[in-house]
Amino acid sequence: MIFYSEFSTLYKIVISIALLLLLAVSAAPFFEETSMASFIVLGITLSVFGFIIWCTFATNYTILNDILIIKSGPIVFRIKIDAIQKIENHNGILIPTMWKLGFSHRGIIITYNTFDDVYISPKNKAQFIAALQKINPNILTANNEKK
Template sequence: MKIYKANRRGFINYLLIGSIILPIIIFFLDKNTFMEKPFILLPLLSPLVLIFWIYFDTFYKIENNELIYRSGFLRGKIKIPTIKEIIIGKTMYSGIKPALAKNGLIIKYNKYEEIYIAPINNNELISDLLKKNSEIKITE
C-alpha cells in the first residue's frame, strides 16, 4: 500500500486563510457580544472545520489492485484494470474532484466515468498505475 499526498497549492490555501481570518475580524468588531454569547461564533467556525477536514484528509493510495481516493466526504475506489486513459496536466471543472489543486490528472475508467485527482507527483502515481495496468493510455 502506497499513499500519495494531495497537492495543496492554489485556491484552497486562500480559502483556508480567509476562513480563519473572518471569525477573528468579526470577533474584534464586537467583543462584548461575543464574550457574553460565544456560541454566536459557531456558524462562522463550522465552515472552517469542513475546510480543515478536506485540507488534511485528501490523499490517494493504491491497494489491492484499486486506486482509492479520499477527500473529506468524497471517498471511493477505482479498479485499476478498468482505467482506460489518464490525461496529464489538465483540470476538470465539473464532476467528481477529490483534489485541491490544478494541473492534476483526469482518470477515465469504466465506460464513461472520469475523476479528477491532483497528487503532489503525477508521474509517480502514473508509473505505479502502469505497473498494475500497462494498457492505460497516457495523454498530455
C-alpha cells in the first residue's frame, strides 16, 4: 500500500522562494562576464535545484508485508513494522527528529528500535496509522494508548 506525502502551503511558499533565490544568485555571474566559473556555478545550482525537485515529487511511504519503506528522492529507509514503538502527531515547522522526510508542517513522528525516529507526512494519517497497527497492534499512539 502506497501513501504519498502531504504538501502544505507553507512548504510550497518556502521552497518556491528558496529555489527562486538560488536560481537568481547563480544567474547573476552571467550578467557580469561569462566564464567557466559561471558555468560551474550554474551546473551546481541546477544539480541542487534538480535534487530538491526530485525529493519533493518522489516522496512516498510504502507498506510492503512487514516493512515500511520511506522514499524521498535518493534517500530510502526500510523500517520493520514490528520495530515501531510509537507514533505521535506533530504540528510545527521545527521538527525534533534527525530525519525529516515529509513536506508538511503537519505530520507524524515514528519512533522505532530504541532511539531512532523519523518524521513523515502522509496525506491520510489515520489510514496510514491504522495500516501500521493492523500489522503491529503494539504501536502506541500520541496519547500512549493502543488504538
